[in-house]
Amino acid sequence: MLEIKTKTFKELTKLDLYDLLQLRSEVFVVEQDCVYQDIDGKDQKAIHILGYNDEVLVAYTRIFKPGDYFDEASIGRVVVAKNKRHFKYGNTIMEASIKAVKTYFNENKIKISAQSYLIKFYTSIGFNSVGEEYLEDNIPHIAMIRN
Template identity: 55%
Template structure:
């Protein structure tokens, strides 16, 4: 079996999809990374939600934003794969699906992200380049990257 991807608006997510997505985000961004910050940031209602589903469970996830909402360009954020499935390299499939989703739903190839610095090479493999100096976001080193 392989992972399948779906893109949904916030109000189209089932209760179970929303719960599993938020649980995955909390497990990785709060617990695993030991970073106490409000993952539920009030922006989910404006995003498209990319769900990576395997055996009926959300195991990968990303948010997609229209140009002008988060950055001037379209944006991808909250990119995450469950620790139990990272060995399958589904992060790359997730990013390909996110980029395709931006192109399909927002009609642009120009994408800006705020990436955790240690993932720079991962994002470079998907055509992103660093823009400017690094900065701290929620006490984690980040860099701004863009793809055009």
């Protein structure tokens, strides 16, 4: 079971911030062997969607209102701890994130920058590829939209 908590940057505790940065680093930097600037100055504008299993952060996203990241509302930094992926927490955290975009921003159109190997996953939850594949931090990505 995944317990979802939604917080603004100001509502995050020091422990919340530590845990989410640790999870993002564990997956995006270490597991994916990608040196990049994760702490990008955008967390302060985001609403943070935190997914806990037994009080441990195992899934996370951040959402943005239109204009704060893309022209459309957006979801980013989608991450699930490697040892928890078989529980399909990716679906749960994305469902919560899509709902939060509607709740916080009253938006249905959502844009993401998806790692290309996850196109099938994002398509299964209503996103469609737009444009050409591109490299972001030397990893193939594709823009996707959900209406």
